[in-house]
Amino acid sequence: MVYITRIEHFNAAHKLYNPGWTREKNEEVFGKCANEHWHGHNFDLYVTIKGEPDAETGFVYDVKKLSILIREQVIDKLDHKNLNLDVPFMKDKLCSIENLVIGIWNELEPALPAGIQLHSLKLYETPRIFVEYFG
Amino acid sequence: MVYITRIEHFNAAHKLYNPGWTREKNEEVFGKCANEHWHGHNFDLYVTIKGEPDAETGFVYDVKKLSILIREQVIDKLDHKNLNLDVPFMKDKLCSIENLVIGIWNELEPALPAGIQLHSLKLYETPRIFVEYFG
Amino acid sequence: MVYITRIEHFNAAHKLYNPGWTREKNEEVFGKCANEHWHGHNFDLYVTIKGEPDAETGFVYDVKKLSILIREQVIDKLDHKNLNLDVPFMKDKLCSIENLVIGIWNELEPALPAGIQLHSLKLYETPRIFVEYFG
Amino acid sequence: MVYITRIEHFNAAHKLYNPGWTREKNEEVFGKCANEHWHGHNFDLYVTIKGEPDAETGFVYDVKKLSILIREQVIDKLDHKNLNLDVPFMKDKLCSIENLVIGIWNELEPALPAGIQLHSLKLYETPRIFVEYFG
Amino acid sequence: MVYITRIEHFNAAHKLYNPGWTREKNEEVFGKCANEHWHGHNFDLYVTIKGEPDAETGFVYDVKKLSILIREQVIDKLDHKNLNLDVPFMKDKLCSIENLVIGIWNELEPALPAGIQLHSLKLYETPRIFVEYFG
Amino acid sequence: MVYITRIEHFNAAHKLYNPGWTREKNEEVFGKCANEHWHGHNFDLYVTIKGEPDAETGFVYDVKKLSILIREQVIDKLDHKNLNLDVPFMKDKLCSIENLVIGIWNELEPALPAGIQLHSLKLYETPRIFVEYFG
Numbered sequence: 001m002v003y004i005t006r007i008e009h010f011n012a013a014h015k016l017y018n019p020g021w022t023r024e025k026n027e028e029v030f031g032k033c034a035n036e037h038w039h040g041h042n043f044d045l046y047v048t049i050k051g052e053p054d055a056e057t058g059f060v061y062d063v064k065k066l067s068i069l070i071r072e073q074v075i076d077k078l079d080h081k082n083l084n085l086d087v088p089f090m091k092d093k094l095c096s097i098e099n100l101v102i103g104i105w106n107e108l109e110p111a112l113p114a115g116i117q118l119h120s121l122k123l124y125e126t127p128r129i130f131v132e133y134f135g
Numbered sequence: 136m137v138y139i140t141r142i143e144h145f146n147a148a149h150k151l152y153n154p155g156w157t158r159e160k161n162e163e164v165f166g167k168c169a170n171e172h173w174h175g176h177n178f179d180l181y182v183t184i185k186g187e188p189d190a191e192t193g194f195v196y197d198v199k200k201l202s203i204l205i206r207e208q209v210i211d212k213l214d215h216k217n218l219n220l221d222v223p224f225m226k227d228k229l230c231s232i233e234n235l236v237i238g239i240w241n242e243l244e245p246a247l248p249a250g251i252q253l254h255s256l257k258l259y260e261t262p263r264i265f266v267e268y269f270g
Numbered sequence: 271m272v273y274i275t276r277i278e279h280f281n282a283a284h285k286l287y288n289p290g291w292t293r294e295k296n297e298e299v300f301g302k303c304a305n306e307h308w309h310g311h312n313f314d315l316y317v318t319i320k321g322e323p324d325a326e327t328g329f330v331y332d333v334k335k336l337s338i339l340i341r342e343q344v345i346d347k348l349d350h351k352n353l354n355l356d357v358p359f360m361k362d363k364l365c366s367i368e369n370l371v372i373g374i375w376n377e378l379e380p381a382l383p384a385g386i387q388l389h390s391l392k393l394y395e396t397p398r399i400f401v402e403y404f405g
Numbered sequence: 406m407v408y409i410t411r412i413e414h415f416n417a418a419h420k421l422y423n424p425g426w427t428r429e430k431n432e433e434v435f436g437k438c439a440n441e442h443w444h445g446h447n448f449d450l451y452v453t454i455k456g457e458p459d460a461e462t463g464f465v466y467d468v469k470k471l472s473i474l475i476r477e478q479v480i481d482k483l484d485h486k487n488l489n490l491d492v493p494f495m496k497d498k499l500c501s502i503e504n505l506v507i508g509i510w511n512e513l514e515p516a517l518p519a520g521i522q523l524h525s526l527k528l529y530e531t532p533r534i535f536v537e538y539f540g
Numbered sequence: 541m542v543y544i545t546r547i548e549h550f551n552a553a554h555k556l557y558n559p560g561w562t563r564e565k566n567e568e569v570f571g572k573c574a575n576e577h578w579h580g581h582n583f584d585l586y587v588t589i590k591g592e593p594d595a596e597t598g599f600v601y602d603v604k605k606l607s608i609l610i611r612e613q614v615i616d617k618l619d620h621k622n623l624n625l626d627v628p629f630m631k632d633k634l635c636s637i638e639n640l641v642i643g644i645w646n647e648l649e650p651a652l653p654a655g656i657q658l659h660s661l662k663l664y665e666t667p668r669i670f671v672e673y674f675g
Numbered sequence: 676m677v678y679i680t681r682i683e684h685f686n687a688a689h690k691l692y693n694p695g696w697t698r699e700k701n702e703e704v705f706g707k708c709a710n711e712h713w714h715g716h717n718f719d720l721y722v723t724i725k726g727e728p729d730a731e732t733g734f735v736y737d738v739k740k741l742s743i744l745i746r747e748q749v750i751d752k753l754d755h756k757n758l759n760l761d762v763p764f765m766k767d768k769l770c771s772i773e774n775l776v777i778g779i780w781n782e783l784e785p786a787l788p789a790g791i792q793l794h795s796l797k798l799y800e801t802p803r804i805f806v807e808y809f810g
Contacts, residue, residue: 032215040175058501082172096328193769229598302755310715350707366463437620445580485572636733
C-alpha cells in the first residue's frame with residue numbers, strides 16, 4: 001500500500017459567527033474572527049489517497065487526474081469565494097476549518113473513481129494552524 | 136551599513152473593484168478577484184531598516200521594538216480586517232497589493248524613531264505573488 | 271473525529287552530555303553536540319489535539335486558547351533558555367530531542383481541559399531533523 | 406515509543422515510459438512525463454525510525470549515523486543519476502515515485518542495525534506531490 | 541515605483557558538459573553534474589517587473605497576464621524538457637543556471653508590453669542554490 | 676553580470692550581553708536574550724557572489740567550490756559553537772547578528788579567489804529575523 005498526496009491552493013474570505021448568538025457573544029467567543037466585514041486566508045489543501053501501484057503505469061492513481069478532480073470538486077467551489085455566502089455545502093454551518101475539512105471530504109470522496117481510497121485531507125488555514133480528517 | 140528585516144503576519148479580506156466601472160467591466164478586468172462577497176489572504180510583511188550597529192548594543196535598532204512598532208502602526212489596522220471597508224488609509228483607493236504596500240509605508244515610515252531609516256517593504260499576498268517598495 | 275494542530279516556536283541552548291562518562295567518551299559519542307560551551311537551535315513545536323467539532327462553535331477546541339495554553343505550559347519554560355540548566359523537567363535527563371518531546375508531553379497533557387485529547391507532538395530541532403510522540 | 410525523522414536530498418532525471426507500449430500510448434498516458442529526452446526533479450526523502458530512547462544517550466538512534474546510512478544505502482545510488490538507466494534497483498520497473506519509494510525501502514530497511522525499526526518513508530517529487538510508504 | 545514578482549515552476553533534465561573537452565576533463569570540472577545520462581531539478585523562477593500602479597486598476601501590470609506571458613514565453617519551452625537537447629535558446633551553450641537565466645531574460649524581456657520594465661529574474665536550481673540577473 | 680547565491684546552515688549558542696553594564700541594565704535592554712545561561716539558533720547564511728559566466732564552464736564560480744570555501748572559512752568556526760566564547764573573530768564584540776554578519780564578511784571576503792566579487796551576505800537568526808550586509 002502506497003499513499004500519494006497532491007497539494008492544491010485556494011484563497012477565500014470567511015467569518016466565524018453563530019447567528020443564534022448576539023453580536024457581543026460572537027465577539028467574546030470568536031474575537032477578531034467574528035469581524036462582520038469578513039477576513040480571509042490562503043488555504044493549502046493536502047489530498048492523500050492510497051492503493052497498490054498499477055503494474056502497467058506504476059501509479060496508485062494518475063496525480064494529474066487527481067489534481068483535475070480536486071479542482072473540479074473542491075477548488076472551483078472555494079477559490080476567491082466567501083465561504084459563508086458562496087459555498088452551498090457550508091450553508092448553515094459554522095465556518096470553522098474543522099467543518100470546512102469535513103465538507104470538502106463529502107464533496108471529494110464520492111467523486112473518486114471506484115477502487116481509489118481517500119485516506120486523509122489536511123487543510124492549512126495559516127502557516128501555523130491546520131486540521132486533518134480521515135473520514 | 137547593515138540592513139535588518141523583521142517579518143510580521145496578518146490576514147484580511149478584500150476585493151478588487153473600481154466603483155467607477157460597471158460590474159461587468161470589473162469582472163472582465165479583475166476576474167475572480169472582483170467577487171462582490173470578497174475573498175482573502177494570509178499576508179507576510181517584511182520590514183527592512185538600515186543603519187550602523189550601535190557600539191553599546193550591537194543593534195541597528197532593537198528588533199523587538201521594531202516588531203511592536205509594526206504591530207501598532209500596521210498589523211493592528213489590517214489583521215482580520217476587510218481592507219476595502221475597515222482600513223482608513225485604503226479608503227477610496229483600489230485595493231491592490233501595489234496600493235497596499237504604499238499605504239503601509241506611509242503609516243510606518245513617519246512613526247520610526249529619528250535616525251532609523253526605512254529601506255524597503257516586501258508584501259506577500261500568496262506564496263507566488265509579492266510586491267516591494269522602497270519609498 | 272477531526273485533528274487540529276497549532277505550531278509554536280522557541281529557541282534555546284543545549285548540549286548532549288552524559289555526566290557519567292568522561293569528556294572523551296562524550297565527544298566520541300556526541301561529537302560537536304557535546305561542546306561544553308553549548309550550542310542551540312530554533313525549535314518548532316506542533317501540538318495536535320483531536321475531537322468532534324462543537325455544534326455551536328465549530329471548534330474541536332479554540333485554537334487561540336490552545337496557543338495560550340502551549341505558551342504557558344511549554345514555551346515560557348523553554349524559550350531563550352538553556353535546556354540543560356534552566357528547565358526543571360529536563361533535570362538529570364539526557365537533553366536529546368527524544369527526551370525533550372516526552373518532557374513536553376508530560377507538561378502539556380495534564381493541563382488540557384477535560385474532554386480534549388492530546389494526539390501527538392512533533393518537534394523540529396533543525397529543518398532536517400524532527401521527532402514525533404504519541405504518548 | 407518515539408519517532409525520529411531525518412530528511413535527505415537528491416536530484417535525478419527520469420521519464421515515465423512503459424516499454425511494452427507504443428510511443429503514442431506512452432504520451433497519451435504519461436503526457437509530458439514521457440519525454441524521451443528525460444526530465445528531472447529535486448527529491449526530498451524523509452526517513453522515520455521508531456524506538457525507545459536509550460537511557461545512556463537519549464537517542465532512539467544516533468541521527469548522524471542514520472544520515473550516513475541513508476547516504477550510503479540510498480542517496481549515493483540516486484543523486485545526480487538517471488533513475489531509469491543508472492539505478493540497478495529500478496531496472497525493469499516503471500519509474501514512478503510509488504515504485505521508487507518501495508525500492509528505497511528495500512535498500513534501506515535491511516541495512517538498519519538490529520533493533521532499529523524503519524517506520525516510514527516520505528518522498529517529495531515536487532513541492533506539491535509526495536508519497537509515503539510504511540513497508 | 542513598485543516592484544511586483546510572480547513565481548513560476550518548471551522541472552527539467554540537464555547535464556553540465558563542455559563538448560570541446562574530454563570526458564575525463566568534464567568529470568574533473570563538473571563532477572556528478574557531468575553524468576552523461578543526465579540529472580534534473582525542480583526550478584523556481586521569480587520574475588520581477590516594476591512601474592507605477594495604474595490609477596484605474598491599482599496594478600503595475602495584471603499579475604495574471606504576467607503569469608500567462610511567463611508560461612508562454614518561458615515555462616512551456618522548459619517544463620519537462622531536457623535543457624541541453626530540447627531548448628533552442630540553450631543550443632550550443634553550457635547549460636549552467638547562469639547561462640539559463642540569461643537565456644530566459646532574452647526570451648521574456650522582448651515579449652513584455654510597452655511600458656512594462658523587467659527588473660530582475662531569480663532562478664532556484666535547488667533549495668540552496670539560486671542566481672539573479674538584472675539584464 | 677550574474678549573481679549566484681549558495682545557502683549554508685549552522686547552529687550555535689549566544690547571548691546578548693554588554694560586560695560594561697550591570698546585569699539589570701543588560702536584562703532591561705536585551706530581555707530574554709541576556710540569559711546568562713545562553714540560548715541558541717539555527718542560522719541560515721546566504722552568500723552571494725557576482726561576475727560574468729566563464730565561457731568554458733558557464734560558471735561565475737563553481738558553486739561546489741564556493742560551498743567548500745564557506746564551510747572552511749565560516750561554518751567550521753561557527754557550527755555547534757558558542758558565538759561569545761568560541762569564536763575568535765567575535766571576541767570583545769556584542770554578539771548581535773548585525774556584528775556577526777560583518778564578522779563573517781571579514782572572514783570570507785579575503786579568502787575568495789582573485790576576480791570573484793562578494794556581493795552580499797544574508798543571515799537568518801530566526802525564520803522572522805534576518806540581516807543583510809554589502810561590505
